[in-house]
Amino acid sequence: MRILIWHVREAWTTAFVHGRHDYLLPTSLDRGPDGQGRSRTCEWPAAAREVATEALADEDVDLVVLQRPHEVGLAEKWLGGRRPGRDLPAVYLEHNTPAGALPDTRHPMAGGSIPIVHVTGFNDLVWDCDGTPTIVIEHGIPDPGRRYTGDIERAGVVVNDPVRRGRSVGADLIPALAEDVGADVFGMRVDRLPAYHGLRTYEDLPQRDLHDHLPRRRVYVHLSRWTSLDLSLIEAMHLGMPVVALATTETPLAVPHEAGFVTTRRDEIVPAVRHLMKDPDVAEEAGLIGRRHARKRYGLDRFLDEWDDVLRAVVAGTAP
Template sequence: MRILLWHVHGSWTTSFVQGGHDYVMPVTPDRGPDGLGRARTWDWPANVREVAPEDLAEEPVDLVVLQRPHECDLAASWLGRRPGRDVPAVYVEHNTPLGAVPDTPHPIAGQREIPIVHVTGFNELMWDPAGTPTTVIDHGVVDPGRRYTGELARAAVVTNDPVRRGRSVGTDLLADLCGAVGVDVFGMRVELLAPMPGLVTFEDLPQARMHEELARRRVYVHTARWTSLGLSLIEAMQLGMPVVALGTTEAPFAVPAGAGVVTTSRSELVAAARRYVDSPRAAAEAGAVARAHALERYGLGRFLADWDAVLESVVATGTL
């Protein structure tokens, strides 16, 4: 199957393109948001091909994977075919709704030509589809292997755009965490964080390098209040790290008992991170539980099989 999709979410796409399909990725000279092309910091297989927009009309695309509302118009313009009408399409919703939750209509709500695939059950529950067919395919992650050493008595946090996104990703919690444990923050534009004692930032490392560095930290702390389930949380679990997470959105259902601490208490989040930093043995034991669970629930094989079933159904019938 030849699938057109945009490079929007690098971690999710890394898993999605592991399937046995031909993936067509738009690329523009400036490699802007609508033409980013192949990843520079993730390892993608050779079946992900960059194609210029002006050449897409010559590509025999079987299905379009949409991830942002304006991509429907982009696909229609560049392919010469309208997604959902002239070529089968699905819309992947990565994010939680903003605004009047849970009454927020989805951007493509109220039509039946393009089904919506949510990456978590929480997202599916919170968006109002207004009759549009929906399903859930839980995340799958390429296993980075058990790399945990916990040799550095510090906490690790992964976030992107922490200054712009602020409270939604828990940027305000970093000061409290730094006051109790040293915190190393990884991600995009983390260098914009205001300096504070105990805080070190690591800007946009290649994925393999980031995994190595995460695994050296004693505990992973997931500070997001209101985002979809961060793949970094699952990756940390697969690395064998104990995790401490805010008990919001999908996180309470992703972290089992014994793998760490899930809480809605600011003080308990900080205290739990401190306990793991102070106890290497407890941290290693929790990390082993976390890895076993993440491999079972968020394994790549299940993820790709679920996606193949949806893709085949949509190409054959136009719906789920």
């Protein structure tokens, strides 16, 4: 199957393009948001092929995976008038939790005929899709292997753009964590954080380097209040890291109790991290439990098999 898909979320797309199809990635000269092409930091197979936007009209496309509302118009323009959902089979992938008022936020694709795939059951529950068929396919990732050593007695955090995103990703909780136990924050635009005491930042490391450096930290701390299930959390569990996380959105189902500590109390975050830091054996065992859970629930094969079922049904016109 030849699938047109935009490079929007790098970690998710990395998993998706490891499937059994040919993946056409719109590519523009400026490598802007609508034409990023292949990843430059993650390893993608040759089946993920860059196609210049002006050349897409000559491509045979079996299905379009949409991720942003304006991609419907882009696809129609670039594919020579073929409109997803009318002239071509299409599915809409929703990565995010609603940004508006809950529980009444209407999905931008609600009321249409294009099925909506949510990455968590929580997202499916809280979005108002107004009768549009919805499907849940939970995340899956290529297993990076168990790399946890925990030899650096600090907290590891992965977050992108924390200053702009603020409370939704728990940016306000970083200062106390850094001051009390020391925090190493990895991600895009983390160098814009103020110079809090005890904070170190690592700007936009390639995935392979992140997977080497992150699991040297004793504990992975997940501070997001209101985002979808971050793939960085799933990756940390695959790496064998013990987890301290906020019990919000899908996280309580993603992190078993024995894999660390999940709480809604801000005053319990630092004590939980301290507990795992002072007992490396407990931390290592929690990480092993989390890794087993993550491999079973968020394994790549399960993810790709479920997507294949949906893609075949959409092309055949039998999707719910």
